[in-house]
Amino acid sequence: MLNDSHRNQFYWDAMEPFVTGKRVIDIGAGSGLLSLMAAKLGAESVLAIEASKDMVALAQLNITRNDQSDVIRIIHDMSSNVKLKEEEKADVIVSETLGALMLGEGTLDYMADARKRLAKPGARVIPAGGAQFAMLIASPSLAQVSSVQSDCCKGFDLSAIGSLQDTGNIFFTKQWGFRLNLLPDLVEMSERIQFLEVDFQKSDRQHIPSTKTFRLTALKDGVIHAVVASWEVWSDEERTHKITTHPEDTRGAPWGFSRDMQWGQGLQLVEDFDLACKSERNTPPAPFEVKKGEELLLTVRFSVPCKQTFQFTLRRASVADAKDVRFTDKGQ
Amino acid sequence: MLNDSHRNQFYWDAMEPFVTGKRVIDIGAGSGLLSLMAAKLGAESVLAIEASKDMVALAQLNITRNDQSDVIRIIHDMSSNVKLKEEEKADVIVSETLGALMLGEGTLDYMADARKRLAKPGARVIPAGGAQFAMLIASPSLAQVSSVQSDCCKGFDLSAIGSLQDTGNIFFTKQWGFRLNLLPDLVEMSERIQFLEVDFQKSDRQHIPSTKTFRLTALKDGVIHAVVASWEVWSDEERTHKITTHPEDTRGAPWGFSRDMQWGQGLQLVEDFDLACKSERNTPPAPFEVKKGEELLLTVRFSVPCKQTFQFTLRRASVADAKDVRFTDKGQ
Incomplete structure (x- = not known):
């Protein structure tokens, strides 16, 4: 470090x-x-x-x-x-x-x-302030870590192992044994959004909302495998002087390896929640397939009461809008 | 997996x-x-x-x-x-x-x-049998994980943090947050030696020696940062059908990421033990600098009594031969 x-x-x-x-x-x-x-x-x-x-x-x-x-x-x-x-x-x-x-x-x-x-x-x-960001990504090799590929196992159906896949908690990339920016098949599936900003001169935990929902647009056709959480911290209000943990910022930088080993990123695997609700206990998470331009809702829930950590839920705007009123901004 | x-x-x-x-x-x-x-x-x-x-x-x-x-x-x-x-x-x-x-x-x-x-x-x-191998490597970026670079810290001497560096225990690469075969500056500093062989049809723990020492030759001028432990397991005596955890075998292979996430390699950082004995408590580990062709002794000590795990000690043949009789093969 x-x-x-x-x-x-x-x-x-x-x-x-x-x-x-x-x-x-x-x-x-x-x-x-x-x-x-x-x-x-x-x-x-x-x-x-x-x-x-x-x-x-x-x-x-x-x-x-x-x-x-x-x-x-x-x-x-x-x-x-x-x-x-x-x-x-x-x-x-x-x-x-x-x-x-x-x-x-x-x-x-x-x-x-x-x-x-x-x-x-x-x-x-x-530092004077900082912000936490999230981005949707696709990476088949990332998905391999905790789910089974259909062609791996001599034709046997072992898909039930996917039911052990954790799509409810955030992990740290550094504990998973790889650097996110060295995954050869990483695809950015959304813009990176800022979901939390703190002013270290003024903020305390009461200023952090407990839940917040953001509207995102899928940038490509594909399967969304995970949400990446990274941050920026700055010393000036214009944010010209800052440090970040965005994966692209450490790639190739002389200090990048040290930063990835120390901080890395938060990562939460994603499933199609609305499909999963209808499935049985041993069914693996349903892949979150999207079409380019599809509207999505990313909900961030902060830990209670400390608000230091958070979890994500990703849903389709078309489904959530119609039947679920939880997706409103309860904070700020 | x-x-x-x-x-x-x-x-x-x-x-x-x-x-x-x-x-x-x-x-x-x-x-x-x-x-x-x-x-x-x-x-x-x-x-x-x-x-x-x-x-x-x-x-x-x-x-x-x-x-x-x-x-x-x-x-x-x-x-x-x-x-x-x-x-x-x-x-x-x-x-x-x-x-x-x-x-x-x-x-x-x-x-x-x-x-x-x-x-x-x-x-x-x-499987019918297997063998465990060791190789000496250099990698400045690997060394960065747990020691301080002189140019990092605005001219301050913070080298004492190196005194917390663990050169006595073997780690697993998958827990360190990187894939060994993606380190851009990895250099093989010795041949890979086989230090343990087991016949799963016959062997039990009594057949494993408690200590064994091998003579190695430095392949290049440089600093040896670590010993890498990897293995091979085979189904036939000729070892034509086998699986390995050697870092070069998983690089680029379609199944390589899965194997690195599951097994990876064992890694033990190295210090110049004979210099370290003379130094003070807060002195960081002395770099193990070698010249091409230098003779080295790598001692493997298996855990007692289970012999499932092991630790390495690396010394210079020139120093150890003269004054230390511990470096004999107590097993096999």
Whole structure:
């Protein structure tokens, strides 16, 4: 992860205009890299907060080796347990606690808590904001991981194994043993839509809707195998300075392998829900076949109450419109 | 895994000459595919033994759907708990309980037990034999996963994070989030050596040595980053009919993605052990730099007492020969 030099440069550039002479708090400091950067950029003081004992020992060693012990202090605790006096509160909060899902490791809650309790009013927060995106994809080789091909098995009908296929939960590509951008048969079946935006200077979990539905159009004839979830995080409102986990952005980049190993993408397999409802227990998920131009509804449901993770449901607009009123935006 | 059509064809071909009119036992039957094959090839009876309740239900459904209920009986248990009368014992044992490491899921113990207790003397065992191989490799991008590059971090010395790098245990590539054969910078640094051979008709765990050392020659100047463990399993003594997990064999093959997702390879990161002994606690592993033609000693230590898994130690022949007598073959 430290080898994601593009990420490191992003944080350096994001901090540079704001930390000189300021008090900085680094939430989830890990190896201490962001704290070291803040110190080198001229911060008056840096408070590095880290919950892992091993990482605290490592950060302490890194701070000593890089001669920043005078500026950086480490606290071994969860940031939500830390208490500070008024005069100790920070001007700048910096954190890299982003997960395979943007908020999956709790970054929004930790940042919101730190903003309220550990920082001065109006403190700068880095990164400034982020958004989570979804896109529909097709990939027969991806579908092979958890379903059976009809030509594989000497003519036997083994399709029932597909009934074990999980189309209800989001997985992480890095745990599946491949890089999404190296699948040779990946096809983008929809535009990429932004389904969540957070302002790390203002948002907290109450601002995230519990359910949201988006209208998408199939770009091609084919079978939709999965929804890919990736994110962008930025340091400026214009989003000119950002890091992303979109598969195409890591392909071929010198730091791409490190980012895919660290974050990758969220992936949820898709079935034709309206057909599946009518089928029996051991029937495999029905393939979600679409025609180019077909209107689809993608519903995102955020976890309750934390809203850090989410699940997708994909339906045909033609079916859902007619008989189902759940597909409305209950949030925002 | 069912989509590994090459594996399926291997088992079909291996069973075809031996099962007609015979009693067959399928150890770890899973979805029931091998049992279905045996039945279709004319077996008199097939006993499918499977420990997972869900898989038993699935196999039962597959057997019913494929009209083989008269020939195949399923037992929901570990094969080591099954008891049979003399007249029920098998002529042929078939099993696909191979792991990322050939013996890693206990196949040798289960096959040896079934051979002795559940089969007639001299019963045919499929697969007939197998071998586990090792090769030294270099790959800077592989090394990036768990160590820090000097140019990544704005000039800070963060090398101490390397002290968390695990060079003592074998990992599975499929759990690391990439396919070994898609690493763009993979270099073979030694020949591939066979370090273990088993005859599934005869071997049991007592035949596996606890430690074995092999002499290898560096093929190039460079840094050795890891040892790759892959295997071959065959149905005939000449090894003309076999399945392998060598990375080059799955690259580009239609069934290659399925095999990499199912088995992949074992991988152990390498450090220069003789340098590391002299260094301090927080020093990262010393890179194992070699010159073309340099003589190396690769020691394999099998797990005690099961001998299903193993660890590697790589040393320079020049250092080890002089001062260390542990590097002898204690087995075989």
